[in-house]
Amino acid sequence: MTPRSNVSTSSGNGRLPLECPASIDEHALVTRIDRRLLPMLFVIYVAAFLDRVNISNALTMSLPKDLKLVGVQKNIALTIFFIPYILFEIPSNILMKRFRPRVWLSGCILAFGIVMLGQGFVTTYRGLLVTRFFLGLAEAGIFPGSFYLISVWYKREESQKRFTLYWCSVLIATAFGGLLASAIANMDGIRGHHNWQWIFILEGTSTIVVGIVAFFCVADFPENAKWLNVEERKFVIARARSMDEAQDVTPRDVLAFFKDIGNVLGGVMYLGVVIPIYSFAYFTPTIIRTYGYSVVQTQLHSVPPVAAAMVLCLITAYLSDRAKVRSPFIAFGIALTVSGLSILMTVHHNLAVEYAGICLVAMGTFSSGAVIVCWYVMNLRSHAERAIGTAWMIGFGNCGGIIATFSFLQADAPYYHTGYSICMGAxxxxxxAAILYCGSAWRKNASSRGETGNGRTFQY
Structure with a gap:
């Protein structure tokens, strides 16, 4: 028999600690969950985000000239992705609950790869718009669905490290995209294709392979996990507070969710951080190109800010879980973002300082964004709330993607005062929104203590 874990598992809602059964080694169980759940989700989103933003690399090549893009057409091509992406977030999470993550997430990433491959063969602006639209439709379920899935497997004090590890897939994709694009830039003319076409062809093909593998490797919800025994499944569900695992999400659940202002504020927080995140993801190569670098040098210089951001994200995750608080780390990330944007808005003739500003913005936005997601999602209390809440947060927040795509226009180069001002306002x-959300959590905890005498239900 496996030794009993010495760790008492708190349900996180002010009730008595949940004792680990004697037949279960809790630490070993969590390690098994990590190995089964996180690597495949990480690979899926590396592929998805890489395919989503690789157009930013293609725009520094000959794509605008070859497709005869003029004016704001390239910004429209970026924006159209977000229309289906935003509209289908909540329906997608509801469908994932019905069809199970293994089927839904693998199907989404497979469809995404097929469309991306097709984007490598477009010859007109209209064709680019069509493929970008269907990319947004295919990816709508991946990011919120993955956060939803992670949230039902872990306790709060374990969650930030796991959310951040998944969040770092965005950073890996951004950094790898720059390195890959710098190599593909030299493939111009091979087999009669332009270098920007090879970006879409190679990355689309890789994503199709990821989609096929994902069907066999993505973990389902705990109640459907055949690789756990019955006792382990019950214990995982109880420790993660997933108390209504057998229920589907109904329209009544959706209406009840939006009656709580705290739930609404999660989307507003994410909107505010997403605008600078997408501005960084889409336009850092364009901004760096104005410093006089070549195409290859531009792609290479887009990597260090991402590496710095990833290091800070991992440090923040460790400290946040250890301290069991979120808001101070969000405040620190926001302070870095404001500092970086202030530099970029005021310094125009010192490349080293301007580049440092880009690094600060990347570090601040990505580190605070990861904590915001975990803070909000893990304060949601049931399967229904997490299905709706993750989709609402990602869906509404990604309206910021639309704003970001029109924030850095070619007419504003090289100083981009409008873009930086929009990021500062966001x-x-x-x-x-974070201050108000913290106040909402404090009020709910005070109400909970008054009614039950128990401790904190909602994290600060």
Whole structure:
């Protein structure tokens, strides 16, 4: 018999600690969950985000000239992705609950790869718009669905490290995209294709392979996990507070969810941080190109800010889980973002300082964004709330993607005063929403203590 874990598992809702059964080694069980759940989700989103933003690399090549893009057409091509992406977030999470993650997530990433491959063969602006639209439709379920799935497997004090590990897939994709694009830039003319076409062809093909593998490797919800025995499944569900695992999400659940202002604020917080995140993801190569670098040098210089951001994300995750608080780490990330944007708005003739500003923005936005997601999602209390809440947060927040795609226009180069000002305003919105959300959590905890005498239900 496996030795009993010495760790008492708190349900996180003010009730008595949940004792680990004598037949279960809790630490070994969590390690098994990590190995089964996180690697495949990480690979899926590396592929998805890489395919989503690789157009930013293609735009520094000959794509605008070859497709005869003029004016704001390239910005429209970026924006159209977000229309289906935003609209289908909540329906997608509801469908994932019905069809199970293994089927739904693998199907989404497979469809995404097929469309990306097709994007490598477009010859007109209209064709580019069509493929970008279907990319948004295919990816709508991946990011919120993955956060939803992670949230039902872990306790709060374990969650930030796991959320951040998954969040780092965005950073890996951004950094790898720059390195890959710098190599593909030299493939111009091979087999009669332009270098920007090879970006879409190679990455689309890789994503199709990921989709096929994902069907066999993605973990389902705990109640459907055949690789756990019955006792282990019950224990995982109880420790993660997933108390209504057998229920489907109904329209009544959706309406009840939006009656709580705290639930609504999660989307506003994410909107505020997403605008600078997408601005960084889409336009850092364009901004760096204005410093006089070649195409290859531009792609290579887009990597260090991402590496710095990933290091800070991992440090923040460790400290946040250890301290069991979230808001101070969000405040630190916001302070870095404001500092970086202030530099970029005021310094115009010192490349080293401007580049440092880009690094600060990347570090601040990505580190605070990871904590915001974990803070909000893990304060949601049931399967229904997490299905709706993750989709609402990602869906509404990604309206910021639309704003970001029109923030850095070619007419504003090289100083981009409008873009930096929009990012600064969005950061202020994020700050205000986070303060209000913290107040909402405090009020709910006070109400909970008054009614039951128990401790904190909602994290600060």
């Amino acid at each position: 950061t202020c919105i994020c700050t205000a």
